[in-house]
Amino acid sequence: MTQPSQTSDVEEMIQVEGLSKGFTLHNQGGIRIPVLENVSFTVKRGECVVLAGASGSGKSTLLRSIHANYLAEAGSILVRHDETWVDLVGAPPHLVLDIRERTLGHVSQFLRVIPRIGALDLVAQPLLTRGFDETAAQRRAEEMLERLAIPRALWALPPATFSGGEQQRVNIAMTFARDYPILLLDEPTASLDAGNRQAVIDLIVEARDRGVAIVGIFHDAFVRDAVGTRTYTVDSARKAA
Amino acid sequence: MIDRDMAPLLQVSDLSRHYGGQVGCEDVSFELYPGEVLGVVGESGSGKTTLLKCIAGLLPPSAGTVSFDTRVDGPRDIYAMSEPERRMLMRTDWGIVFQNPREGLRMNVSAGANVGERLMAVGARNYGEIRGNAVDWLTKVEMDLGRIDHLPETFSGGMQQRLQIARNLVTQPRLVFMDEPTSGLDVSVQARLLDLIRGLVRQLGIACVVVTHDLGVVRLLSHRLMVMRGGRVVEHGLTDQVLDDPQHPYTQLLVSSILPV
Ligand SMILES: Nc1ncnc2c1ncn2[C@@H]1O[C@H](COP(=O)(O)OP(=O)(O)OP(=O)(O)O)[C@@H](O)[C@H]1O
Numbered sequence: 497m498t499q500p501s502q503t504s505d506v507e508e509m510i511q512v513e514g515l516s517k518g519f520t521l522h523n524q525g526g527i528r529i530p531v532l533e534n535v536s537f538t539v540k541r542g543e544c545v546v547l548a549g550a551s552g553s554g555k556s557t558l559l560r561s562i563h564a565n566y567l568a569e570a571g572s573i574l575v576r577h578d579e580t581w582v583d584l585v586g587a588p589p590h591l592v593l594d595i596r597e598r599t600l601g602h603v604s605q606f607l608r609v610i611p612r613i614g615a616l617d618l619v620a621q622p623l624l625t626r627g628f629d630e631t632a633a634q635r636r637a638e639e640m641l642e643r644l645a646i647p648r649a650l651w652a653l654p655p656a657t658f659s660g661g662e663q664q665r666v667n668i669a670m671t672f673a674r675d676y677p678i679l680l681l682d683e684p685t686a687s688l689d690a691g692n693r694q695a696v697i698d699l700i701v702e703a704r705d706r707g708v709a710i711v712g713i714f715h716d717a718f719v720r721d722a723v724g725t726r727t728y729t730v731d732s733a734r735k736a737a
Numbered sequence: 738m739i740d741r742d743m744a745p746l747l748q749v750s751d752l753s754r755h756y757g758g759q760v761g762c763e764d765v766s767f768e769l770y771p772g773e774v775l776g777v778v779g780e781s782g783s784g785k786t787t788l789l790k791c792i793a794g795l796l797p798p799s800a801g802t803v804s805f806d807t808r809v810d811g812p813r814d815i816y817a818m819s820e821p822e823r824r825m826l827m828r829t830d831w832g833i834v835f836q837n838p839r840e841g842l843r844m845n846v847s848a849g850a851n852v853g854e855r856l857m858a859v860g861a862r863n864y865g866e867i868r869g870n871a872v873d874w875l876t877k878v879e880m881d882l883g884r885i886d887h888l889p890e891t892f893s894g895g896m897q898q899r900l901q902i903a904r905n906l907v908t909q910p911r912l913v914f915m916d917e918p919t920s921g922l923d924v925s926v927q928a929r930l931l932d933l934i935r936g937l938v939r940q941l942g943i944a945c946v947v948v949t950h951d952l953g954v955v956r957l958l959s960h961r962l963m964v965m966r967g968g969r970v971v972e973h974g975l976t977d978q979v980l981d982d983p984q985h986p987y988t989q990l991l992v993s994s995i996l997p998v
């Protein structure tokens with residue numbers, strides 16, 4: 497397993513070093529869009545690092561690269577997985593899947609894959625392999641859906657027909673029902689009203705205070721101020737390169 | 738669920754298959770771990786089915802090896818085995834769900850017998866137990882038990898596919914190959930079948946190789962994705978990464994759906 501290049505702090509959970517990422521659009525004349533250049537930053541337990549920068553500066557690109565949803569072109573993305581450092585850049589697929597399964601939680605802006613499974617089961621099922629028995633998983637899922645104010649009448653229905661905000665809350669429930677040591681959040685409150693926004697803020701703050709290392713994008717200043725411990729500006733990293 | 742401590746279940750190395758001078762598939766290598774689902778996509782004629790047949794023991798490759806981690810002897814080259822050994826593997830630890838149910842079912846025996854037959858092939862003799870097992874699996878694939886004694890001939894396409902799945906899963910295989918399992922079915926039937934496959938595969942921790950031209954199928958079912966063109970693998974990675982950040986010009990076309998797959 498890879499060791500981080502610097503002497504590493506036991507509190508550190510993510511070390512991004514010299515990360516570069518751009519896109520080549522082969523079918524549009526091979527246009528090259530450089531986005532991230534030589535980005536380096538670290539995230540410790542109990543921190544919530546807010547990614548800042550203009551629209552299009554590459555905040556989502558950075559978050560997606562840490563999730564290994566985008567393929568980094570250079571640099572390394574080390575995450576602490578079972579107390580060893582693993583470089584997500586170049587890691588074999590089954591290892592990345594295991595890291596996503598147990599270490600790296602992720603809330604995307606939209607629920608993208610929606611199997612026709614009821615909302616409650618969607619939240620409960622992943623818990624079954626995580627040491628919960630059937631009843632405990634059910635209870636935990638109910639608790640999450642309740643906190644996120646998903647009407648009971650919807651619990652048995654697949655979220656495909658839910659409103660955007662309801663889908664987003666199911667999405668959040670799925671991730672927060674688990675106890676990931678690292679969370680990546682891309683606009684988790686984007687389509688929520690004030691009441692639901694507060695419920696999500698509370699979940700994020702609780703996770704942070706439990707020692708979860710969090711990286712997030714929050715356009716809403718109110719959310720940012722409530723959850724963030726530090727800001728990392730994506731643009732400046734690019735200019736500094 | 739993927740077991741990270743295990744060795745690969747399937748290891749394909751430098752596999753090629755030619756038909757005369759024609760390339761079926763060329764220089765394909767990958768590993769599959771227990772519980773992993775690998776999707777294979779590409780335009781028609783890109784070598785998907787050739788590859789599937791080679792790794793499923795149905796078509797000897799022109800070059801390269803396919804090694805399977807057998808329960809008793811560990812990794813074995815499946816084409817270095819004796820014919821009976823390979824056939825036994827295909828009846829027990831492997832399953833194959835064909836695009837055309839006629840290839841995977843016996844059309845002239847009942848649904849119940851189609852499932853029971855596979856158990857008998859591995860030595861089951863007690864009629865009551867075999868029948869009980871068949872009923873159990875037909876229930877799991879949501880078949881109407883009133884049709885257990887009917888011939889598959891009288892079933893709809895979706896029911897035939899579900900029967901194929903029951904027939905394959907009854908021996909609790911660790912690896913299942915599927916060739917376009919949902920194509921040719923109505924959209925709503927496809928959706929139900931996909932949910933069923935997804936549920937069973939995840940619940941039972943079965944590793945799968947799924948060949949399809951439908952990117953929606955791989956998005957829902959597979960952990961990893963291989964993109965083929967002209968018999969070669971042009972891109973291989975996590976499914977969401979390949980679909981969201983495709984690297985190869987051909988994959989970029991495929992994903993932007995300029996190309997009908
Ligand atoms: N999959 C992709 N393929 C090609 N280009 C992409 C892809 N994803 C992002 N980009 C490009 O990368 C640049 C950064 O986009 P990104 O979504 O990371 O910005 P952002 O900082 O999150 O912006 P916003 O605040 O508007 O959400 C943009 O020019 C975008 O077009």
Ligand SMILES: [Mg+2]
Binds near residue numbers: 556
């Ligand atoms: Mg963004």
